[in-house]
Amino acid sequence: MKSLGANETEAILLLSRKFSETSLICELFTRKNGRVSVIAKGARSKKNKFQNVAAPNILANINYSGKSELKTLTSWEEIKYFQILGKNLKILLYLNELIFKLIEKEVKQEKIFDAVINFYKILELGEAKNIEISLREFEYFLICELGYGFDFQFDDKGKGIQKDGIYYFHPAQGFSEKPLNNFLKVSGIDIINFTNGKITSSSARSKIKKIMQLAITYIAEKPMNAGAIFND
Structure with missing residues (x-):
């Protein structure tokens, strides 16, 4: 059985911003390590492996490396896409901002992570x-x-x-x-x-x-x- 690396974990995107012509800096909320900042190199390029990383309604399995506050995203694989539209999408963005502003960096908050995913499911039901x-x-x-x-x-x-x-x-x-x-x-x-x-x-x-x-x-x-x- 494959063992998970220290930084391999489920994650959702909270916020993202442009970094150079092709990359993004992403604020992620992870199950294992809490809130983490990563650079997704090439995420703004077509057909890049990180091209969907900026979607706010996707649960993904990720990995990253680095010892500084800004990590480097090394893998991203979609687990579930939540079909959330209209006003419910605005609520999701509010929820993500709430987590971004209230959760400290790199402090494990697994119960909160699970609660967020459960609320995504409620929003999907509509x-x-x-x-x-x-x-x-x-x-x-x-x-x-x-x-x-x-x-x-x-x-x-x-x-x-x-x-x-x-x-x-x-x-x-x-x-x-x-x-x-x-x-x-x-x-x-x-x-x-x-x-x-x-x-x-x-x-x-x-x-x-x-x-x-x-x-x-x-x-x-x-x-x-x-x-x-x-x-x-």
């Missing part, structure tokens, strides 16, 4: 009513995996969230019953419904989206640029 809830759930999962999680079941005093309560949210504190300036006001029923996967009203969707945006902005070095997803 069931709009499930995608928004799944996106919010993924954002919350990512926030928690990175160590910045907040509790949707209890407030900052350890009291259970009440459906008829009014709470104020801050990403560093979670939900508080105490009115505070610059904190997001949200109803207890919306908080509870999110934990049960039942955010159906436009106002509830807007509140949960804002909660995730505040938390992501809090932990990101720079504001997200991909634009608003699911504007009401």
Whole structure:
């Protein structure tokens, strides 16, 4: 049985940019080694072995070499092409940017990698009513995996969230019953419904989206640029 090399791993493309007339610098998210920067030599040339490396919706098996921060891509083989179109493709690009901005380089994040691939599958199915809830759930999962999680079941005093309560949210504190300036006001029923996967009203969707945006902005070095997803 063939043994995998230290840098042979599954990967998806997060972002790419031109490098010289024929090559690309690609930011990859890998199962084995986390986020990695590679140069794909000749990727902009026709019939090059890396000509599809810049597609954002392909799961590939790759290998690379090098000890510097910028590695050299040595092999790329498509495993699966995800048929993601229209608005769902914009969501995929947002997701990729999220990973790029929040994941440290060369830190293994296998659980997050698996969650990303699972979300790609949801986008491929294209069931709009499930995608928004799944996106919010993924954002919350990512926030928690990175160590910045907040509790949707209890407030900052350890009291259970009440459906008829009014709470104020801050990403560093979670939900508080105490009115505070610059904190997001949200109803207890919306908080509870999110934990049960039942955010159906436009106002509830807007509140949960804002909660995730505040938390992501809090932990990101720079504001997200991909634009608003699911504007009401």
